[in-house]
Amino acid sequence: MSEAKQMLFARNLICVCIDDNENADYQGQMWHQYSDDPVPFSGIYEFLVAADDLFDTWDFPQRSLERRGFGHDMTEDHRDKGFPFANYNSSDELVIDKIQKQSGTRNIQGKRGKLGTFIIQVAYRQHATWQGHVINTETNEKSDFISALELVRIIDAALLK
Template sequence: MSFSNLNAPSSALRVCVDHAGGGYLSGLVYSQRVTEPIPFTDIGNLLLRLDEVLEAQNFPQAFQRSRSFTGRKDPVPAAADPSEGMSADTVTDAHGLVYTFEVSVTSRRNASWQGMVDWLDGEGRQEFSSALELIKLIEEHVI
């Protein structure tokens, strides 16, 4: 089985924000795409950690390859196969102390991300066409 077979709910990345304020947020990311929660310490760290999951699984496939001269010392716990990730119940039951939302990246074109963010605390769904637009949406809703 490959990650291209994942449907939208199982490929979503649930962001559970436990602390927000002063322009910062921190918490954990849950998903059926990972084997354990991924901690993040701020919005930049959140995007880097999510990008590592996308890169590790090559899903969605990037249209451009980035290069790096150093490797990460603590790689994300990306699942090698969907059956190895967190259970759907574990992901669904995860909620942040401050805010909870899900990010679904549907494509990675123009060296950025495109997709949707679902505001699980009642504000609906919004599309984004770049990582910068996603950052702005998160800042508007959470910080």
């Protein structure tokens, strides 16, 4: 339990609230500490893309590989695509720290999904996937994952119990 409490105060936490399971895919909302509004998702793929975009906006955790794409010019850096806090300056301050100063932080620990709730900390984005920790708030079980697919499997296994 003490490890779980320590993780609950990381700067890049997201809270995933699963509200429904339609057509074998989960729907719900993703919350983070820097906004009063949730990010709704209508499938696990949509959640993964939204979370990855959020991490790009925060520039934390940083990608170890540049995003690939097909059909359009991907030479532009993601930091130049209109993210509100993505411009770097000469200071050593991280983008996520600037966001925190401007937006403040909110408590996401009280958010609950109808089917399940998971607090996720992605510690690294290496090898074109995520590595980190997840807490199932219903059972207070902490699990580590080494890929986004493993995270999805952990969530799925918890919800099928």
